Amino acid sequence: MHNDYLSELFSDADIPMFMLDTSGVxxxxxxxxxxLLDVDSSDFTGIPIDTALHSIKNISIREPINVSTLLRLELSELNLLHKGESARPEKLKITCHAGPDEQHILCIGHHITQQEEFSQPQKNLQKQYQEFIKTTSAPVFxxxxxxxxxxxxxxxxxxxxxxxxxxxxxNLIDHFTRGNETIRLRKILDQAAQGIFMPFFDLVLLTKSGKNVRLKANVYPRYNLQSESTDIVCISQQQAVQKSESLKAIQTDKLATLGEMATSVAHELNQPLNVIRMAAGNTLKRMDKLPMEANYLRDKLKRISEQTERAATIINHMRMFGRNADEAPAPIQPKLAIHGALGLIGEQLRLAEINVLVETIDTPLWVKGHQIQLxxxxxxxxxxxxxAINSNTTGEKRILIKLDATDDHARITLEDNGGGIDTIAIDRLFEPFFTTKEMGLGTGLGLSVSYGIIQEMGGSIDATNVNKSACFTILLPLLLIT
Incomplete structure (x- = not known):
């Protein structure tokens, strides 16, 4: 919970509450x-939820905790049994809600058998919630x-x-939406009314001037003490704010990539520098033998010029890769992005003895975006x-990149023989900070940032396993360039 407007709500609430991050801690x-759980006030902060609940002696969990299911909000509540000093065991329920910052889950606990004990705290929470709606900087309705x-x-x-x-x-739908947005929002609100949480969807509303405003929204139902849905809450964020945060994540990932590629780039620059050094050295030696041959001198100077241009190209590409993409999206060719990426990381792959095969169609394909981001x-x-290949492959090491087209999309597929993706992890690959690598070997940002970039280009990216190989497929809408 990094948002100030939630921190105050949480700390002041009389109703039982705790927060989980995306790893279930x-x-x-x-x-x-x-x-509520009849334990001392010791803090469970930093402990996984399943470990914390299993450690409480007076609590039995009525069904196994599946943290990944809980975090995906496929499970909206945890049912517990409290074995305290009362004459009969009390049922407890913890309901879970998506946090508006997309990084946490809010969990609220209450009795089922003795709900009347919490009527006043519930009223207090309702008052605090209304105060939060009024004062928060996030658009809420x-x-x-x-x-x-x-x-x-x-x-x-x-x-x-x-x-x-x-x-x-x-009526929100009748007065603040139009066209396809009316149909789409109606479906979303119908699902929310049925108790289905709808996190992180795009909401487009009409402003007073008749223009569109784009919000990133979280919609979920609000319940009374009898567990009856009373209304629907929408906590959102303007796309401009979200866009700024997305650009920061993209830049962070790029800088991390640049740092990782430093050794490879140094090796790339050493090659033209060595050629220049040898050409200059041979020319100086030849100068001692007069007269100097014009053709010999011209050849050496031409070689030095070519290698200087090669080094400048590498440096300029690195500089472009590292800067912010402030300009508007423009028509680009995926084929050039493939060659550009291999120009930056190809030496690393060669040193790792990985054979890279590239298959592209001859027809130029155009999409809209930023080449550096692709x-x-x-x-x-x-x-x-x-x-993955270095960790799991002992024989031939291979990566295959294909570029072709469907009826209306450019399709890039990248397949490696690194053993494939764990079936448990494959559904979470594009989550922020999720990584299958060992501690210190991955930030967990790369695929999440990649997902955001492709989505911003109007495309899609997904991962599958094909014959014990990981296969990523990128689809980007084609542009008609005449």
């Missing part, structure tokens, strides 16, 4: 949850199951230009393939 634990707006905070006023007084009692995606995939 408890990041925050308040005194009320300790009281609340609607009923028919889509009628109940609450509309100041940040929503800033984002849309619609004042709360004019927005309240209006190179970054390919370098991330090539780096992961290299690491």
């Amino acid at each position: 408890i990041t925050h634990w308040n005194a009320a949850i300790a009281k 609340v609607i009923d199951e028919q889509g009628t707006i109940i609450e509309w905070n100041a940040a929503m006023e800033d984002a849309t230009g619609h004042k709360e007084s004019s927005a309240q009692t209006k 190179e970054q995606v390919l370098i991330n995939l090539l780096t992961n393939a290299r690491d």
Whole structure:
């Protein structure tokens, strides 16, 4: 929980609450949850949720905890049995909600058999929640199951230009969406009304001036003490803010990649420098033998010039790769991005004795984006393939890159013979900070950043296992260039 507006809500809440990060580790634990579970107020921060609950003697877990399922919000609650001093065991329930920062899960605990004990804390939490909606800098609104707006905070006023007084009692879908967005949002809200959490989807609303405002939204139902859905809450973030954070992640990943490639690039630069040194040295020796032959001198100077250009090309490519992509997306050729990526990491692959095969079609393919960012995606995939091959392959080491086209997409596939991807990990590959590598060998950002780049280009990226080989497929919408 890194957002200030949630920190205050959490620390002041009388209702039992704790937070999990994306790895299932408890990041925050308040005194009320300790009281509910009848344990001392010792802090469980930093302990995995399953370890923490299994360590409490008076608590039995009614079904196994599947942390990965819980984190994907496929399981919305944990049911526990409290074996305290009471005459009969008490049922406890912990409900889980997606955090608005996309990095945490909020867990709230309460009795089922003795809910009346928590009526006042529930009221206090409701009051704090309403205060949070009013004061947070995140755009937040609340609607009923028919889509009628109940609450509309100041940040929503800033984002849309619609004042709360004019927005309240209006139907969100009828008055703030149009076209395909109306149909799409109606489906999302119908699912939320059925108790299905809808995290991290794109929400497009009409502003007062008639323009579109894009938000990244989390929608989930809110319940009363009888576990009845009362309304739907939407906590969102403007795309411009999210875009800024995405660009920071992209730049962080690029700089990490540059650092990893330093040895390879140094080797690449040494080759033209050695040629220049030898050409200059031979020329100096020849100068002692007069007269100097013009053709000999011309040949050596031409070689020096060519190698200088080669070194400059390597340096300029590194400089371009490392800078921010501030310009607007433009038509680019995936084929050039493939060659550019191999120009930066190819020496590493050669030193690792990995044979890289490239198969491309002759027809030029055009897509919209940033070539440097597409190179970054390919370098991330090539780096992961290299690491997998080095760890798991004893015979021939091979990477195959193909570029072809479907009816309306350019398709890039990258396949390696590094043993494939663990079936447990394959569904989480593109999550931020998730890595299958040993501690210190991976940031867990590469594939997450790659996913964001491809999505920003309007495309898709997915991973599969093919004959014990990992295969990544990138699809990018084709542009018609005349």
